[in-house]
Amino acid sequence: MALRxxxxxxxxxxxxxxxxxxxxxxxxxxxxxxxxxxxxxxDTSTALLLGRLGQLSGNVNTSPENATQNNILMRLMTHVASKLVRWDAIYFTQIAERGYAFEQEWAFGWGFTQLISQLTQTLASLGLITTPPTVTAEAIVGIFLAHSSHFFSVIILHHLASLLLPIQSRAPLAFIIAFLHIVTPAGLFLSGPCTESVFSFFSFSGLYLFVLSHVYDLRARRGPRDLCTLFSGIFFGLASTVRSNGLLNGILYLYDLVALLQDVLTNRNLTVAHIRRGLILALSGLFVAAGIVYPQYLAYQSFCTLGESQADLRPWCQERLPSIYAYVQSAYWDVGFLRYWTVSNLPLFLLAAPMLYILSSSAIWALMMQRPKSKDDSAKASHAERSLILTSPIFARCITPLAIIQLLLAILAFTNYHVQIISRISSGYVVWYIWVALKLSGELAPASGDKLVPTESIVRWMVVYAIIQGGLFASFLPPA
Structure with a gap:
């Protein structure tokens, strides 16, 4: 598959x-x-949830012809919803309709349920759906939100890749990177009312602004640089309200802050500009953390300030750093270090192995690119590797923290998470898209393992996995 x-x-x-x-x-x-x-x-959970059906529009012409058309449309939309409201989507749609009622529901992203709820309420206020909205309406709004978020993620990723990559290879590689996000193994999780597409949208938007801040920094435009940094933190914070792994994006600001401190210590010169930049980076990092902390505060207000005695409080309320999310994940979903390492879960590790390999290999490649090379290494380096570093200072600045984030995600998925989810949450990370795109271009220096795992096989696996997973997902069968 040559780009030329x-x-x-x-x-x-x-x-x-x-x-x-x-x-x-x-x-x-x-x-x-x-x-x-x-x-x-x-599983019949979806049928039970969507059993409370209502008209999606109360402001329609009720003539026989229109009533028939509306009935057909309603049946079609309900059928689609019944196939896409599976697994976690059941929780998201029900929470969006009536709020958080049970402790275990706080494992599901507060930001996403609020988006569905607020958008549904807006449509209801405009008379486009009945009031109060039914859970079916919430589901259909969630499906629309997932599709639109995935679409705009593709467009933003294309623009992001154009910022990161060198001019001579920008157009073809940016297109391939964006295309890979379309056929990502996340599959129907990016179509149903699940968090992956909205997380990708917020993460890629934040990353685009973060990279743009470095573009302005190279042009010595401090005002636009700092504004882009702050707004990137806000978008990453929104991503954190949707999925907790959004907190890893804070590493971008920590990395820049460490580089800033190194510059001060090396030159032994602390200026007002250094202080200003440090405060901007710290504030942006706080925005990311706020995306996790604020939902925890709401839960604390609900469960831990009701005036009961100490004995009646939930166990997590009395922790030094009370977190309902950490408690629920551990107590209800059995998430924790090596807890998933059981013989019965071995097939799920095998299913996750391709994406774990892609994430870790691409992250290690990106980290190795930044290390000083010997003459032999430089001679073996491909044109793409040399051009990325030499002619794209933005890529050289941003790739290391992005690779660290992605590698940490792979390690956490392998040791702490329900490992099979890595095939869908990986859709919101960019380094592996760049790595696969460079390999498809034929410009990246072949590694020793490429004979065992050709790049074309990676793309075929992505497509086949998404298609098979789509059939299993719609039938309420694992992996989820």
Whole structure:
């Protein structure tokens, strides 16, 4: 798959249009797979949840012809919802409708449920759906939010890659990177009312602004640089309200802060500009942390300030750093260090192995690129590796903390998480997209393992995994 071939270069004339067509085509394929899934699936939770059906629109013409059309549309939308509201999506839609009622529900991202709820309430206030909205309406709004977030994530990722990459290879690589995000193994998790697509949208938006801040820094434009840094922290904070692993994005600011301190210590010169930059980075990091802390504060207010005696308080209320999220994950979902390492879970580790390999290999590649090279290493380095570092100072500045974040995610998934989720939460991280795109271009120096795992096989695995997972997801079968 060479980038120089005419068949590959055609989409580059209008890359955003081509990406739109690819996005719609892929979503149609997944949509057909979901709709063809037989029956209510292995579990009846969705059927029970969506049993409370209501009209999605109370402000319609009730003539027989329109009533029939509305009934057909309603049946179609309800059928789609019944196939996409699976696993975690059941919690998200129910919480969005009636709020957090049970302790274990606080494991599910507060930010995402609030987005669904607020958007549904807005549509209801405009008369587009009935008041009060039904859980089916919440589900359909969540599906719309997932699709739109995934689409805009693709567009933002294309622009982000264009900022990071050197001019000579920018257009083809940016297109491939964005395309890989379309066919990511997350599959139907990016179509149903789940957090992955919204997390990607907030994360890529924050990362775009963060990278843009470095562009302004190179141009010595401090005002725009600091504004972009602050707004990137806000977007990363929003990502943290959606998924807790968004907290890892704070490493970007920590890395820059350490570099700033090293500069001060090396030059032995602390200036007002240094202090200002340090405060901006610290404040941006606090925005990221706030995305985790604020939902915990709301839960604390609900469970720990009711006036009961110490004996009646929930165990986590009395911790030094009370966190309902950490407690619920441990007590209800059995999340913890090496807890998932059981013989019965071995098939799930095997399913997660390809993505763990991709995440760790691409992160290690990015970290190794930054180390000083010997003459032999420099001779073996590919054109792409040399050009990324030499002609893209933005890439050189940003790639190391991004690689650290991705490597930490892979380690945490392997040691702490329910490991199979790595195939869907990896969709919100950028280094592995760059790595696979460079390999597909044929410009990246081949590694020793490439004969065992050709790059084309990685892309085939992504597509096949997403398709098979789509059928299993719609049938309420694992992996989830």
């Amino acid at each position: 071939s005419s068949s590959t270069l055609r989409p580059l004339d209008r890359p955003l249009t081509a990406l739109c067509l690819c996005f719609v085509s892929w979503k149609i394929i997944l949509f057909i797979i979901a709709c063809l899934a037989p029956g209510p699936g292995y």
